Amino acid sequence: MFQPESFVSLLAMSIPILAIVGGITLAIIRVIGQMRLAELARRERIIAIEHGVDPDKLPPLAAGAEEWYAAGDTRLRRAHGLMIGGLILLAVGISLGVLLAAVEPGHSHWVLGLLPFSVGLALIGSSAIVWPRKGKP
Numbered sequence: 001m002f003q004p005e006s007f008v009s010l011l012a013m014s015i016p017i018l019a020i021v022g023g024i025t026l027a028i029i030r031v032i033g034q035m036r037l038a039e040l041a042r043r044e045r046i047i048a049i050e051h052g053v054d055p056d057k058l059p060p061l062a063a064g065a066e067e068w069y070a071a072g073d074t075r076l077r078r079a080h081g082l083m084i085g086g087l088i089l090l091a092v093g094i095s096l097g098v099l100l101a102a103v104e105p106g107h108s109h110w111v112l113g114l115l116p117f118s119v120g121l122a123l124i125g126s127s128a129i130v131w132p133r134k135g136k137p
Contacts, residue, residue: 038061041061042061045058045061075130075131075132076131076132078127078130079127079128079130079131079132080127081127082123082124082126082127082130083123083124083127085120085123086119086120086121086122086123086124086125086126086127087120087124088120089116089117089119089120089123090116090117090120090121090124091120092113092116092117092120093113093114093115093116093117093118093119093120094113094117095113096112096113096116097110097111097112097113097114097117098110098113099113100112100113
């Protein structure tokens with residue numbers, strides 16, 4: 001038998017799942033597209049050189065922000081990754097604590113949100129430690 005409450009709860013659970021899957025899919029498509037464009041630019045350059053064009057007269061390959069970031073400081077990349085993960089876990093911990101406090105106000109189940117919250121704080125602290133400083137190798 002059809003129950004509207006179960007449909008509403010199923011719909012409410014499917015919206016964030018679809019948003020996450022859609023965001024990940026878009027990111028993958030963007031990265032694949034950027035890689036394809038870089039590959040085509042390199043192929044075009046190779047073909048021009050094969051046809052006798054002087055390599056010194058060719059314009060340099062455009063270095064976008066992604067290429068600079070990929071070839072840049074790995075400590076900076078690591079710090080960014082730790083900070084992003086920490087911020088996500090902070091948000092999950094706060095929202096989980098608020099959700100559990102709202103569902104059962106008489107109980108202290110909201111404390112379960114402290115675990116992801118504290119892991120998020122630890123990751124943000126780690127990113128501060130790993131962050132590259134001026135004058136240090």
